Amino acid sequence: MTYGLFTGFTAHPGRGAELLDVLLAAAEALRADPACLHYVAGTAEDDPDAVWVWEAWIDRAAHDAALEPPEVRAAIARARPLLAGTAGRTAVRLHAGKGLPGGG
């Protein structure tokens, strides 16, 4: 089953843009991973330090495996000092819809 994940990060004051850059670099790296269907990042409408990521993967195992490579671990290490906390994490068994390759 296609796996969706919506995650919120709270950056230290004024560090939201840096955190977003780290996440968007991860998105670029994931362009080469066919198991990653979506990896998009942005900020809350009223708070540039509230950073949100939506991900969609062919399944949960693919998502979990993608956390292992050294370059991903390095990106997580770069992000960690920018983080004041997390702001929610919701996993979704994606059934279907517009925007997924093959429609679901």
Next chain:
Amino acid sequence: MTYGLFTGFTAHPGRGAELLDVLLAAAEALRADPACLHYVAGTAEDDPDAVWVWEAWIDRAAHDAALEPPEVRAAIARARPLLAGTAGRTAVRLHAGKGLPGGG
């Protein structure tokens, strides 16, 4: 700025599948709307009555306008009796990432 929206709905016990059907019918209708980039729906991993929708639109105005047509209002009317409540709604100014036409 690309507009993302992650919304949670709580269906009455046992009505999650019906609610999902209404939402997925909306997703089908939105295939014809170029302003809608993503509209995918699914359920929580541990609760089939917790239904989640991720949307991405070219901008917020396009999202708001898409709620107006009669067929969408009819779909909302069909969904309403299935709903026990909502479970969060997060709007995101999407900067970029994998899976958005044009990359962001």
